Amino acid sequence: MSDPPYRQRADCYEQSPTARFRPVPEWNCMLAYTPYKPAIHYLNPVAWVVVELCDGSSGPQIYASFKELNKGRIGEPELQEAFESAMGQLLEGGLVSTA
Template sequence: MNADDSVRKADGVRWRPVPQAECLMVFSPHSGRIHWLALDTWLLFELCDGRNVDAVARGYAELAGDKLGGGDARARAERGLASLLGSRLIEAAPA
């Protein structure tokens, strides 16, 4: 995934917050599996609304109270996006 690629939720996924467990339950029709997203991955999933990877990483850093300067938030965002992409919960499109 490149910084300019846009990311969005995959077609057909369904999700529902589970506040008492502080997670998001996401069903993927592609795999037939239910995924339980922790708060940080939930945030990344919500940010996947068609913006590019760089904007998602910046939004994640701002909302998570982290600064991108050290690279930690960006690295976490990129790992989380790769996981969501691998689970086919999001889709990436070249710019």
């Protein structure tokens, strides 16, 4: 199985400039609003971390940082699956875009 496009390409990813993010620590989540396509998105802790790492870094850099933050917590297959799911949803929801 090949890596998803955001782990292969050198594209850089950043939070969408039009999205609005609000951490809600008491709910252990982050809420995001996309005004161009009105919707409120619930980001679980994994997606919250991934969106915070989207600071203009490349896909492989973001994954490496995510992997380092979760070192020793879960195995590689589960880690990769969690990252891919979160990144896919962030891209699909318009919360993250290529820089």
